[in-house]
Amino acid sequence: MLEIDVEKKLRDFDLESNIKISKGEILMLVGDNGCGKTTLLNMIAGLTEPDKGTIALDGRPLYDSSIKIDIAPERRRVGYVFQSYALFPTMTVYENVAFGLRTRNLSNREIELQVREHLADAGLWEIRNARAMKISGGQKQRVALARALIIEPDILLLDEPLSSLDIRKQAEMRRELREKLRSYAVPSIMVTHDLRDVACIGDRACLMERGKIVEAGRADDVVSWASVHAEIDGEDIATLTR
Amino acid sequence: MREIALKAVIVVVICLTMAFIALPVASLFLKSSPDAVLRSMNDPAVKDALRLSLTTSTLTTLIVILMGTPVAYVNARFSYFGKEVVDSLIDLPVIMPPAVAGIALLMAFGRMGIVGQHLNTLGFSIAFTTLAVIFAQVFVSSPFYIRQARTSFEDVDLSIENAARTLGASRIYAFFHVTLPIAMNGLISGAIMAFARSLGEFGATIMFAGNFQGRTQTMPLAIYTTMQGDLDVALCLALILVAISFLIIALVKTLTRRMYKNVRD
Numbered sequence: 001m002l003e004i005d006v007e008k009k010l011r012d013f014d015l016e017s018n019i020k021i022s023k024g025e026i027l028m029l030v031g032d033n034g035c036g037k038t039t040l041l042n043m044i045a046g047l048t049e050p051d052k053g054t055i056a057l058d059g060r061p062l063y064d065s066s067i068k069i070d071i072a073p074e075r076r077r078v079g080y081v082f083q084s085y086a087l088f089p090t091m092t093v094y095e096n097v098a099f100g101l102r103t104r105n106l107s108n109r110e111i112e113l114q115v116r117e118h119l120a121d122a123g124l125w126e127i128r129n130a131r132a133m134k135i136s137g138g139q140k141q142r143v144a145l146a147r148a149l150i151i152e153p154d155i156l157l158l159d160e161p162l163s164s165l166d167i168r169k170q171a172e173m174r175r176e177l178r179e180k181l182r183s184y185a186v187p188s189i190m191v192t193h194d195l196r197d198v199a200c201i202g203d204r205a206c207l208m209e210r211g212k213i214v215e216a217g218r219a220d221d222v223v224s225w226a227s228v229h230a231e232i233d234g235e236d237i238a239t240l241t242r
Numbered sequence: 243m244r245e246i247a248l249k250a251v252i253v254v255v256i257c258l259t260m261a262f263i264a265l266p267v268a269s270l271f272l273k274s275s276p277d278a279v280l281r282s283m284n285d286p287a288v289k290d291a292l293r294l295s296l297t298t299s300t301l302t303t304l305i306v307i308l309m310g311t312p313v314a315y316v317n318a319r320f321s322y323f324g325k326e327v328v329d330s331l332i333d334l335p336v337i338m339p340p341a342v343a344g345i346a347l348l349m350a351f352g353r354m355g356i357v358g359q360h361l362n363t364l365g366f367s368i369a370f371t372t373l374a375v376i377f378a379q380v381f382v383s384s385p386f387y388i389r390q391a392r393t394s395f396e397d398v399d400l401s402i403e404n405a406a407r408t409l410g411a412s413r414i415y416a417f418f419h420v421t422l423p424i425a426m427n428g429l430i431s432g433a434i435m436a437f438a439r440s441l442g443e444f445g446a447t448i449m450f451a452g453n454f455q456g457r458t459q460t461m462p463l464a465i466y467t468t469m470q471g472d473l474d475v476a477l478c479l480a481l482i483l484v485a486i487s488f489l490i491i492a493l494v495k496t497l498t499r500r501m502y503k504n505v506r507d
Contacts, residue, residue, distance in 0.1 A: 045404075046407075046408075047404050047408070072407075073404070073407040074407050074408070074411055074412055076408070078408050079408070080404075082401045082404070082405055084401055086399065086405035087402075087405075088402060088406070089402075090424055099419075102419075103415060147405075148408075
């Protein structure tokens with residue numbers, strides 16, 4: 001169980017979030033641009049320090065302001081797929097996926113076995129020697145996911161992983177992503193603007209506005225919240241959920 | 243008609259500007275005979291100046307890289323109290339006249355200088371030694387590297403560094419394995435600019451290190467000294483510096499192109 005109860009003063013508003021996510025559960029975080037979704041993910045990953053509060057995984061504190069615990073990002077075992085994928089541009093696909101294992105000082109043999117398995121599973125083995133920046137958007141997304149999963153994370157964070165793909169690719173990747181996340185029994189949080197992601201991938205969903213969770217419930221309920229909140233980013237909800 | 247006239251004026255201005263820059267450089271070649279240049283290559287003043295300039299400029303560049311890289315990275319990534327002051331100090335030697343830099347170094351590290359007087363009592367002297375040449379070169383060339391390095395680090399997307407951290411890399415590991423390789427072209431370009439500035443340094447060196455052949459007489463100082471006696475030797479040294487300058491421009495342009503290509507990608 002991942003338990004988050006944090007506060008942070010941002011430029012325009014105060015972020016206050018209280019969320020619990022069970023193992024194997026996929027929580028979708030929906031909200032306007034700049035409402036604090038990415039900041040919340042960064043706090044869970046240890047990249048941004050909250051002002052106060054706690055973040056705990058299975059009772060083990062990752063952050064606790066009252067007893068001054070703040071585990072460094074490299075020791076949190078968080079798999080994070082960034083919005084821009086954040087692939088290492090000077091490395092090949094293989095080296096990108098192997099990076100997390102190299103930091104753990106595994107042998108080359110062990111690294112090769114694991115990377116081969118993950119790349120083959122993602123259909124990327126054929127392009128293992130390609131530069132990370134020379135591959136297509138869909139392939140980048142797969143590399144980023146394989147890179148995050150190979151470290152066997154305890155938590156998975158995905159920041160709009162489908163947003164830079166075209167519509168057709170999004171539908172395909174959405175199915176792939178759902179199957180992938182389902183197969184890993186870890187708490188997952190995915191940030192999205194697209195209610196189709198919520199309906200297709202999530203178990204639960206939270207709607208965030210100016211740093212606060214204003215609605216929370218089953219992912220299927222998202223359509224009814226959306227009708228209450230009328231529009232997200234000026235887009236028509238009916239179109240988004242079609 | 244007016245458009246043609248405007249174009250003609252622009253062409254004339256461009257040609258005049260180019261001629262103003264190219265003519266003195268071309269004159270160096272036109273005024274020197276290959277025989278005299280080759281003969282001058284064996285002149286002890288040329289050999290000593292070339293050896294000293296290349297040695298001190300190389301050492302200076304290494305020092306600037308070692309000292310400047312952490313400063314550039316910290317200034318690119320972090321906010322801290324007094325950052326504006328640090329930034330201004332880094333840029334100061336670029337604006338400061340070289341003669342002022344020379345006297346400032348003397349006041350700090352000269353025999354009667356603030357630091358120099360204490361070193362002197364320990365029997366250690368910096369002014370008018372080869373070390374003083376390196377001090378002067380580091381002082382004037384470090385901003386060229388630090389500014390370029392800072393820009394290169396700023397161009398590295400922070401999320402790439404963050405991705406490395408979440409994958410198990412410490413700050414140091416992420417810096418050496420992820421950030422540095424991405425910023426490398428820019429850093430090399432900055433180092434080349436610092437090397438070039440060191441090679442051409444004159445004012446601060448002559449004031450702080452003096453002009454002693456084989457010890458502190460670098461190529462620009464040797465040109466100044468030999469042109470009062472043997473113009474061929476001065477021209478030989480000048481041509482060597484021009485050749486190095488062309489090489490440096492070509493290297494920097496190539497690396498800059500590669501750097502912006504990486505950033506675009």
